[in-house]
Amino acid sequence: MKTYDIVIIGAGIAGMTAAIYTKRALCSVLVLEKKIQGGQIISSNKVCNWPGEAEITGADLIEKIYHQMNNLGVEVRYENVVNVAKNDKFVVKTNEAEYFCDAVIIATGTEPRKLSEKQISMAGERPISYCATCDGALYTDQPVAVVGSGNTAKHEINYLENIASKVYHIHHDDPIPEDAVAIFVAIGRVPDTEIFKELVGLDPDGYIIAEENCHTSADGVFVAGDCRAKNLRQLVTAAADGAIAATEAVKYLR
Numbered sequence: 081m082k083t084y085d086i087v088i089i090g091a092g093i094a095g096m097t098a099a100i101y102t103k104r105a106l107c108s109v110l111v112l113e114k115k116i117q118g119g120q121i122i123s124s125n126k127v128c129n130w131p132g133e134a135e136i137t138g139a140d141l142i143e144k145i146y147h148q149m150n151n152l153g154v155e156v157r158y159e160n161v162v163n164v165a166k167n168d169k170f171v172v173k174t175n176e177a178e179y180f181c182d183a184v185i186i187a188t189g190t191e192p193r194k195l196s197e198k199q200i201s202m203a204g205e206r207p208i209s210y211c212a213t214c215d216g217a218l219y220t221d222q223p224v225a226v227v228g229s230g231n232t233a234k235h236e237i238n239y240l241e242n243i244a245s246k247v248y249h250i251h252h253d254d255p256i257p258e259d260a261v262a263i264f265v266a267i268g269r270v271p272d273t274e275i276f277k278e279l280v281g282l283d284p285d286g287y288i289i290a291e292e293n294c295h296t297s298a299d300g301v302f303v304a305g306d307c308r309a310k311n312l313r314q315l316v317t318a319a320a321d322g323a324i325a326a327t328e329a330v331k332y333l334r
């Protein structure tokens with residue numbers, strides 16, 4: 081079982097930025113990621129508000145940041161964190177192992193809100209996707225349905241209209257047409273924080289409560305990015321949180 085100064089949970093923009101800052105402060109750092117590095121922006125084909133890049137795809141932006149982190153020698157393991165407990169040190173438990181550390185940075189972001197039970201039963205055997213950019217091409221020239229009504233739904237509909245033969249726009253619990261071969265879901269996002277509810281304070285929507293200094297209610301536990309209770313969830317604010325959480329964690333260790 082290995083011991084680190086800091087374990088960072090999540091390799092989205094917030095987690096990777098925190099890793100760059102903590103590694104440059106000469107801490108021993110482990111990043112744990114349950115899927116692939118990059119987080120939610122990986123599915124976007126156009127980012128136009130990241131300073132220094134007039135236009136870039138999410139995947140290209142992530143590749144650049146990942147290389148920067150990798151070149152510093154940050155250790156990344158692809159494991160799902162299932163629990164964090166505090167004994168003498170923090171014990172971060174994944175589906176594969178346990179890691180000890182003196183500080184934790186939670187950067188688990190958000191995940192798509194799931195369809196209601198009623199809509200899942202209406203979908204039947206048809207595939208359900210949460211990312212038109214990732215899966216849209218599978219349904220070229222076929223009819224599909226998009227469930228949702230906000231900006232994300234509009235974005236998914238615009239994207240699919242160039243690919244599918246027809247795009248049905250479904251609101252809330254409206255019926256899903258029989259001929260739609262796949263269902264795309266765009267009904268918002270929820271924080272990925274369930275496993276931390278015994279460790280740190282959450283707001284009623286499940287976001288981790290912390291002021292701009294990214295300190296949570298637990299000593300030695302910091303939060304960065306979209307899973308923090310805040311007003312603006314964007315790439316630059318996730319990166320800013322990553323830098324602040326890292327700096328505060330280093331201060332705490334010293």
Ligand SMILES: Cc1cc2nc3c(=O)[nH]c(=O)nc-3n(C[C@H](O)[C@H](O)[C@H](O)COP(=O)(O)OP(=O)(O)OC[C@H]3O[C@@H](n4cnc5c(N)ncnc54)[C@H](O)[C@@H]3O)c2cc1C
Nearest residue numbers: 090092093094114119120161188189190305306313314315
């Ligand atoms: C389609 C789309 C387009 C967007 N476009 C823009 C844009 O143009 N400009 C902009 O500024 N913002 C945009 N955003 C918002 C932006 O992507 C987010 O604000 C930002 O990516 C949040 O980064 P994050 O690191 O906080 O979280 P995330 O990107 O959600 O990353 C969290 C990471 O933690 C991992 N994780 C979660 N739980 C665990 C666990 N238990 N164990 C291990 N790992 C875990 C996840 O797998 C994920 O990789 C967009 C979002 C979407 C969905």
